[in-house]
Amino acid sequence: MALIEYEKDGNSVGYSCFGSLINNRYVLTAAQCIGGLPINWKPSRVRLGEWNASTDPDCEVDTRGIKNCADPYIDVTIEKVIPHEKFVYSFSRPENDIGLIRLSRNVDYTDYIRPICLPLKDILKESAFEGHKMYISGWGIPAHGIRRNVKRKAEVPVVPLNECKRIYSQKRADIGTSEICAGGQKGIDSCRGDAGGPLIGLDSSNKQRFYNFIAGIVSFGASPCGQQGWPSVYTRVGYYVDWIQQNIEP
Known part of the structure; x- marks a missing residue:
């Protein structure tokens, strides 16, 4: 995962969105995180290899009392946004x-820094993953309004598209095939500040080589988040795989 840093109001900086590293030069995120921003916001850097935002490096002590530390995070400047x-x-x-x-x-x-796979197989590109369980991860702001320092993850069920369309028709939002809905369990949700982060699937079709792939990108949901019966909505990455490949340069 990548944290996206913004220059705000001159010398002020802050992290307000996330993304996912997909190769050694590109991060995949939500368009709302890089386009249509407030006039005084400029995406400036991404942070990779982070886990606990309050420490560097991140360390744990095992049962033997031995301290194990990850590599320090790295900050990389942004060349351009698309x-x-x-x-x-x-x-x-x-x-x-x-x-x-x-x-x-x-x-x-x-x-500690690895890319996540894209859903390149035809079956993954075309699937809505109804009936599957997936994972969300991030440092976002939960309903109580305090940003987390430590990255967390949770398992969420994919909600059938027709059911999601029915739910969001109450908000006059027309959910389409370019989206995935997941969650809807009380207190388990992507939330404010999680935009751009991943919805992660597991391809286990090859029993000798399981791998994770990015199925969705956090886009929007109910407010406050984590309401029973209200799944969050994710951009379906498979729908846009051709666009991604067309816009990546060597």
Whole structure:
């Protein structure tokens, strides 16, 4: 995962969105995180290899009392941002909410910095994953309003698209095939500040080589988050795989 840093009001900086590293030069995120921003916000850097935002490096002590530490995080400047050309921001439902960040240099992979796979197989590109369980992860702001220092993850069920359309029709948001809905359990949800983060699936079709892939990107949901019966809405990455590949340069 990547934290996206913004320059705000001159010298002020802060993290307000997330993304996912998909190769050594690009981060996949939501278009709302890089396009249509307040006039005084500029995406400036991404942070990779982070876990606990209050410490550097991140360390744990095992049962033998031995301290084990991860590598320090790295900050990489942004070369350019590429929001989807048909992105339309709406409070009720952003459209084509997907974008790319090109980093200023290639990133070296480590035990703590790795890319996530794209859903390149036809079966993954076309699937709505109804009936599957997936994972969300991030440092977002939960309903009580205090940003987390430690990255957390949770398992969420994918909600059938027709059911999600029915639920969000109450908010006059027309959910379509370019989206996935997941969650709807009280207190388990992506939340405010999680935009751009991943909805993660597991491809276990090859029993000798399981791998994680990014199925969705956090886009929007109910407010407050974590309400029973209200899944969050994610941009379906498979729908946009061709767009991603067309907009990536060597």
